[in-house]
Amino acid sequence: MNLFNLRRPAPSLDDLLLDAKTPMLRDELSSQSLMPTVARPPQVFVRGQGSWLWDSEDRAYLDFTQGGAANSLGHSPSVLVRALADQAQALINPGSGLHNRSQLNLVDRLCHSTGSDQAYLLNSGAEACEAAIKLARKWGQLHRSGAYRIITASNACHGRSLSTLAASGDNRFEPQLPGFCHVPFNDLPALHAAVDAHTVAIMLEPIQSDAGVIPATEHYLKGVERLCRELGILLILDEVQTGMGRCATLLAEQHYGVRADIVTLGKGLGGGVPLAALLARGKACCFELGELEGTHHGNALMAAAGVAVLDSVLGHGFLEHVRDTGQYLGEGLARLAHRYGQGELRGQGLLLGLGLSDDSADAVVKAALYEGLILNAPQPDCLRFTPALTVSKSNIDEMLLRLARAFSRVHTTQLQCRKGIAV
Ligand SMILES: Cc1ncc(COP(=O)(O)O)c(C=O)c1O
Secondary structure, eight states, rough: OOOHSSSSOOOOOHHSSSSSTOOOOSSSOOOTSSOOOOOOOOOOOOEEBTTTEEEETEEEEEEEEHHHOTTOBBSSOOOHHHHHHHHHOSOOOTTSSSSSSSHHHHHHHHHHHHSSSEEEEEEEEEHHHHHHHHHHHHHHHSSSSOOOOEETTOOOOOSSHHHHHHTTOTTTSSSSSSSEEETTOOOOHHHHHOOOTTTTEEEEEEEEEETTTOOOHHHHHHHHHHHHHHHTOOEEEEOOOOTTTTTTSHHHHHTOOOOOOOOOOOOOGGTTTTTTEEEEGGOOOOOTTSOOOOTTTTOOOHHHHHHHHHHTTTTTTTTHOOOOHHHHHHHHHHHHHHTTTOOOOETTTTTEEEEEEOOOHHHHHHHHHHTEEOOEEEEEEEEEEOTTTTHHEEEEEEEHOOOOHHHHHHHHHHHHHHTTTOO
């Protein structure tokens, strides 16, 4: 008899992390019909208010993810509920071929507040980034003898459509759309060396969020802007995640003191409903009739949400609140990181990433959920915090308590794992 076969396999972190008391929440609805493309916990969420979410068993969770930073004003804020209700009652969708007031209102305000000359409304960040790519290629046809190549950064995330996957350097769905070149982020000489006669634009996120919340340095982003001006190519900033007050300025480019030719917005613009925007400045405004269309582009209901969000973000004291609470959150996280031997804190405003000392981010996210805290992990060694921009200091204090418990739980579990103890 081989005694090795009788030995119990060492328990995994996952086995140990969620003990028998873990609520295995079930709803009357099953998720079997749902394509399994996104890993989700079993809970079904039924209600939200501000920084809180409730599941179908009435358990409350503090939400420091907020729909991947989309719910800029938190869950079901009254200003958004009212705007949606009023617009739904008046007119939901006249069709993208007809003007509606909310669309005109929103593009006007977006242009005015961001110093842009033209704006266009779409449904998702990927769509806005794809539209930016099209706009740059159109500009290349007009002004750069057909140049079409766009330089992007390694580990970028510009969306999951085929063109934005190619822009992000993700080649899982070959053949990849040609016309992109990737260089290391925050490396100005590499960027310079990559420019050739076919290059039409450089496209970057001011803070690479999915890569683990990696901010561009000011030296880098200013250098990129200068390079674009000297070479006569376009600068595209993907502000889908960093825009709309997330970094304590309306656009992150303001924080850096740069000005792009094309900017994309998404996520926080709709406050939780699908809305994105393409902004263009100066001679980058070169789309003509028929070159950018979509059934729900400029949809009145979504545009009304965008107006409500933009008005709130531009309201008195709003961005100061983001700066103040961002600093408070950062200080609290730095204290916790020190206490639990974790790594560095990165980010700006209320887009923060905490580097961990090992690849335990998924385990911490699971333990946090058990503690009634919703977080996410863009990388195996990074936790991301994108709370509502309206988050309060007491929400942050409560979050830090729950996160401390999650760290302790993971720490204990790691020790058990090392000793091979099963619960
Ligand atoms: C910087 C950035 N750009 C674009 C996208 C794509 O946005 P969406 O998921 O709305 O298509 C994302 C989404 O995570 C993002 O973080």
